[in-house]
Amino acid sequence: xxxxxxxxxxxxxxxxxxxxxxxxxxxxxxxxxxxxxxxxxxxxxxxxxxxxxxxxxxxxxxxxxxxxxxxxxxxxxxxxxxxxxxxxxxxxxxxxxxxxxxxxxxxxxxxxxxxxxxxxxxxxxxxxxxxxxx
Numbered sequence: 107x108x109x110x111x112x113x114x115x116x117x118x119x120x121x122x123x124x125x126x127x128x129x130x131x132x133x134x135x136x137x138x139x140x141x142x143x144x145x146x147x148x149x150x151x152x153x154x155x156x157x158x159x160x161x162x163x164x165x166x167x168x169x170x171x172x173x174x175x176x177x178x179x180x181x182x183x184x185x186x187x188x189x190x191x192x193x194x195x196x197x198x199x200x201x202x203x204x205x206x207x208x209x210x211x212x213x214x215x216x217x218x219x220x221x222x223x224x225x226x227x228x229x230x231x232x233x234x235x236x237x238x239x240x
Contacts, residue, residue, distance in 0.1 A: 112214060114148040114207030117156040120163045121148060124197065124206075127184065141203040148207055159210035159230045163197065166231040167205060172213070172224045182206060201225075 116124070128142045161167055161182060168179045180193040182205060188196035195202050204216035208227055215224040 112208055112212050114144050115157060115160055115209070116145075116148045116150055116207045117153045117160075117162060118150055119153055120206075121145065121150045123163065123184070141198055141206070144203055144206060157209055161205050161208050161227065161230050162232070163206075164232075167227065168229040168231075169205070169225045170228055172226060177228065 124141065125145055128145060156162065164181060164183060166179065166181045168177065170177050180195050180201075182197050182202045183194045185196040185198055188194050188199075197203060197206055200216055200218045204214050204225070205227065208214060210227050210230050213224060213226045215222060217223075
């Protein structure tokens with residue numbers, strides 16, 4: 107995938123929550139394996155050292171699909187909070203796993219159910235409300 111050139115940067119809280127979830131998640135789900143791959147190559151920083159405009163859990167993300175110029179806006183959340191009607195996608199979806207840890211201005215190419223897609227991160231808005239880790 108094309109995101110090899112991008113650094114995946116996660117804050118300690120998100121990394122810890124996602125790592126625990128990935129370890130407890132059983133089965134051979136391709137999306138989970140993609141998230142595990144991203145976690146294994148992540149650079150983990152202290153919570154207050156996360157670069158501005160980095161995609162983390164609960165971030166509102168605006169991306170553009172490069173082939174179609176279609177702009178999408180959604181939040182990346184833990185699976186229990188996913189709700190497509192509220193534009194909240196799980197970090198376990200191909201899109202969520204592809205984008206977590208990236209920053210505004212970066213592009214990523216990722217295999218989606220509809221084939222290989224390339225996206226540019228147009229903006230990242232942090233949500234002050236964080237979900238419980240339990």
